[in-house]
Amino acid sequence: MYDLEDTIRARRSTRLFLRDKPVPKELVIEALDLAVRAPSNSNIQPWRVVFNSGPARDRLVEALLEEATKGDPKVPPLPEEFSHFRRDLGAILYGTMGVPRHDAAARRIAVLRNWEFFRAPLGAVVCMHRDLDYVDALGVGMFLQTFMLALTARGIGSCVQVSIAGYPEVIREQLGITEDMRILCGVSIGYPDPSFAANTLDVPRSPLADNVTFRET
Numbered sequence: 414m415y416d417l418e419d420t421i422r423a424r425r426s427t428r429l430f431l432r433d434k435p436v437p438k439e440l441v442i443e444a445l446d447l448a449v450r451a452p453s454n455s456n457i458q459p460w461r462v463v464f465n466s467g468p469a470r471d472r473l474v475e476a477l478l479e480e481a482t483k484g485d486p487k488v489p490p491l492p493e494e495f496s497h498f499r500r501d502l503g504a505i506l507y508g509t510m511g512v513p514r515h516d517a518a519a520r521r522i523a524v525l526r527n528w529e530f531f532r533a534p535l536g537a538v539v540c541m542h543r544d545l546d547y548v549d550a551l552g553v554g555m556f557l558q559t560f561m562l563a564l565t566a567r568g569i570g571s572c573v574q575v576s577i578a579g580y581p582e583v584i585r586e587q588l589g590i591t592e593d594m595r596i597l598c599g600v601s602i603g604y605p606d607p608s609f610a611a612n613t614l615d616v617p618r619s620p621l622a623d624n625v626t627f628r629e630t
């Protein structure tokens with residue numbers, strides 16, 4: 414078990430898991446018991462999460478991969494002024510994975526792993542009621558970060574994935590999620606594959622002054 418500061422520094426997005434090493438359910442429940450301590454607007458606790466493992470996970474992956482080979486996911490477009498972040502991340506990530514910049518086929522294979530939950534034995538789908546607003550999505554985010562930190566402290570890796578939400582019809586059909594729920598993202602959960610260099614990547618952050626202002630006079 415790490416202390417909080419070490420845990421925050423140790424968490425990173427895992428993008429290849431040990432497929433055959435299941436996550437003990439009691440550890441997931443422990444992490445969830447901590448995650449629900451997250452604050453939320455009027456304490457409505459807007460997070461709704463469906464966990465998929467075993468054959469349920471495999472059926473979901475099969476359906477998602479089939480859809481992914483047919484067409485692009487419906488993910489919110491990134492405004493042009495922010496697209497350099499995606500390019501920078503792609504360069505670091507694919508560079509570490511040894512995928513050449515212009516090798517579209519190799520990139521495609523790497524991207525498709527999203528809908529395989531990066532081989533994680535546990536794949537979560539995160540939803541929120543359709544009538545709730547941005548402020549409530551903040552609550553879901555706080556829950557997710559707390560959940561992932563609690564997993565990290567237990568040696569378990571994770572990756573939040575908007576890509577999973579890109580095929581909402583497949584998810585609704587597979588999991589029986591009704592139209593009153595908005596599908597926000599997925600989360601891959603499992604033990605990181607130690608042979609995959611990108612799992613230990615330390616993705617750089619912008620200088621604080623780019624995002625934060627102190628007004629003191």
Ligand SMILES: Cc1cc2nc3c(=O)[nH]c(=O)nc-3n(C[C@H](O)[C@H](O)[C@H](O)COP(=O)(O)O)c2cc1C
Nearest residue numbers: 424425426428502527572573574575576577598616
């Ligand atoms: C809301 C959200 C959606 C994300 N979607 C994806 C995704 O679809 N695929 C992916 O590989 N990573 C995804 N990520 C992971 C980010 O790329 C990652 O958090 C960021 O690059 C910082 O790296 P780190 O998590 O290792 O610190 C997502 C993260 C968040 C918070």
